[in-house]
Amino acid sequence: MSETISARASRFRRAAGWPQRPAAMRHVWTIGGLVECRGCGMFQRMPALQPGQLAACARCGQTLEWRRRTSPLQTPLAFCISSCALYLAALASSLMTLDVYGRERTVDLVTGPMELLHEGWGEAGILVGLVTVIAPAVVIGMMFAILYAASRRALPDWAPHLLVWYEKLRPWSMIEVYVLGIFVAYTKLTDLAHVDVGPAVYLISALMLTMAATDSTLDTELIWRHRRVDSVTRMEDGRRVHVRFAHIDTIAMPPPSHLVACQSCGLVGELNEPVSNLRCVGVCPRCDHRVWRRAPETLARTTAFLIAAIVFYVPANLYPVMTFFKIGGGGSHTIIEGAIELWQDGMVPLSLLVFFASIAVPMLKIVSLSWMVVCTWRGSSFALVQRTRLFHLVDIIGRWSMIDVFMVSILVAVVRFNSLANVTANAGMVSFAAVVVLTLFAASSFDPRVMWDAAGLNGPSPDGVPSAVVQARPGKAMAEDGATESGTMEPKQA
Numbered sequence: 001m002s003e004t005i006s007a008r009a010s011r012f013r014r015a016a017g018w019p020q021r022p023a024a025m026r027h028v029w030t031i032g033g034l035v036e037c038r039g040c041g042m043f044q045r046m047p048a049l050q051p052g053q054l055a056a057c058a059r060c061g062q063t064l065e066w067r068r069r070t071s072p073l074q075t076p077l078a079f080c081i082s083s084c085a086l087y088l089a090a091l092a093s094s095l096m097t098l099d100v101y102g103r104e105r106t107v108d109l110v111t112g113p114m115e116l117l118h119e120g121w122g123e124a125g126i127l128v129g130l131v132t133v134i135a136p137a138v139v140i141g142m143m144f145a146i147l148y149a150a151s152r153r154a155l156p157d158w159a160p161h162l163l164v165w166y167e168k169l170r171p172w173s174m175i176e177v178y179v180l181g182i183f184v185a186y187t188k189l190t191d192l193a194h195v196d197v198g199p200a201v202y203l204i205s206a207l208m209l210t211m212a213a214t215d216s217t218l219d220t221e222l223i224w225r226h227r228r229v230d231s232v233t234r235m236e237d238g239r240r241v242h243v244r245f246a247h248i249d250t251i252a253m254p255p256p257s258h259l260v261a262c263q264s265c266g267l268v269g270e271l272n273e274p275v276s277n278l279r280c281v282g283v284c285p286r287c288d289h290r291v292w293r294r295a296p297e298t299l300a301r302t303t304a305f306l307i308a309a310i311v312f313y314v315p316a317n318l319y320p321v322m323t324f325f326k327i328g329g330g331g332s333h334t335i336i337e338g339a340i341e342l343w344q345d346g347m348v349p350l351s352l353l354v355f356f357a358s359i360a361v362p363m364l365k366i367v368s369l370s371w372m373v374v375c376t377w378r379g380s381s382f383a384l385v386q387r388t389r390l391f392h393l394v395d396i397i398g399r400w401s402m403i404d405v406f407m408v409s410i411l412v413a414v415v416r417f418n419s420l421a422n423v424t425a426n427a428g429m430v431s432f433a434a435v436v437v438l439t440l441f442a443a444s445s446f447d448p449r450v451m452w453d454a455a456g457l458n459g460p461s462p463d464g465v466p467s468a469v470v471q472a473r474p475g476k477a478m479a480e481d482g483a484t485e486s487g488t489m490e491p492k493q494a
């Protein structure tokens with residue numbers, strides 16, 4: 001008889017109705033065809049998508065996957081190469097030339113951050129340099145390497161790390177916001193002197209489009225499916241366990257409390273015990289990142305960043321952001337005064353843009369994130385779908401508040417004519433930049449799934465497996481015939 005002593009003991013306990021001793025975990029399952037919604041935390045079946053189709057969460061409506069019609073590698077690669085060329089050309093050419101009473105001054109992309117550094121606003125100078133010069137170069141380089149790696153037969157080990165970092169760094173490349181900052185600075189300069197727009201403005205406007213096109217044609221899910229899943233992985237306590245694969249169509253729906261999805265690559269794993277929200281589970285067998293069921297200490301971190309942002313919000317609005325000196329006029333103004341000045345000069349749309357980006361958006365972020373944190377502490381189930389959508393909106397629009405900071409960095413760089421005309425940055429600008437960065441951190445540390453957990457909606461297993469809602473991409477016709485690449489690619493065991 002081959003039954004082991006422990007198996008016999010277990011059988012005896014079961015027969016006697018005694019509680020079972022928790023079995024030592026020897027393996028974990030990865031479940032194919034199942035995804036977790038990053039908005040609400042519901043696990044649902046992911047149907048095979050045709051090109052042009054999009055799968056949305058059945059509960060909160062968040063997009064889960066979107067299969068592009070374009071070639072999944074060649075199209076983003078073409079845009080990425082164009083971005084690379086445009087970036088290098090923009091770096092080498094002039095941004096704008098200002099002519100004040102016959103004296104000319106030409107600036108380029110790096111002049112703004114450098115002038116801020118020289119003026120003693122090092123934090124702001126470094127921030128502007130990072131998000132307009134360094135971050136775009138880094139994300140373009142990373143994307144190029146990722147697409148090169150994805151075009152090989154097996155995805156190399158370094159590629160998953162790069163893809164995870166790409167997604168973390170991408171929001172910090174703020175070329176598109178910078179373009180608007182240039183536009184606002186240009187309108188402020190036209191009534192001072194003659195302004196010539198340099199080729200760099202057109203080049204970075206084109207760069208903004210090619211970078212957006214790279215992102216919208218890139219299908220990261222397809223790249224992850226190319227990646228093998230390791231047959232052995234490490235749990236957080238150091239144990240090594242075997243990884244087995246099952247497809248959701250062939251098994252019963254596991255209890256959601258036993259399921260965990262990797263935050264980086266989306267791989268769903270099932271453990272033979274409930275997974276804690278507070279502790280790291282182990283290492284993902286597909287992307288090698290540490291897996292948490294929810295973002296670690298999400299409420300505490302978000303609250304801390306929000307409090308810091310509120311503290312900086314006061315000086316950001318009370319102190320002037322810049323001082324404009326010119327013969328026969330000038331003076332310093334705060335953010336709200338800047339918007340009013342544009343309004344009085346008859347530039348109503350621009351004034352509304354500055355008001356929206358610099359005053360309404362930071363306020364909306366602080367108020368809505370605070371509301372979400374309070375509702376979560378209280379376990380409220382009020383307007384959960386709306387709150388999840390609002391979080392998504394706040395997460396996207398937060399970076400646009402940088403317009404004012406960029407405008408000041410450009411004006412400081414270009415208006416340097418000593419006694420004729422001069423622009424200097426003030427303390428309000430640094431505080432305002434701090435508010436924007438802190439609210440960005442607050443949004444990135446908040447995990448909207450905890451709102452649904454707190455309301456008790458990610459509880460016991462539902463009957464059957466809920467299925468994601470498949471839609472055609474808005475404004476596009478339904479998919480053409482032919483199987484998708486995704487339909488033929490299943491995770492491969494090593």
Ligand SMILES: [Zn+2]
Nearest residue numbers: 037040057060
């Ligand atoms: Zn959802």
Ligand SMILES: [Zn+2]
Nearest residue numbers: 262265284287
């Ligand atoms: Zn992973």
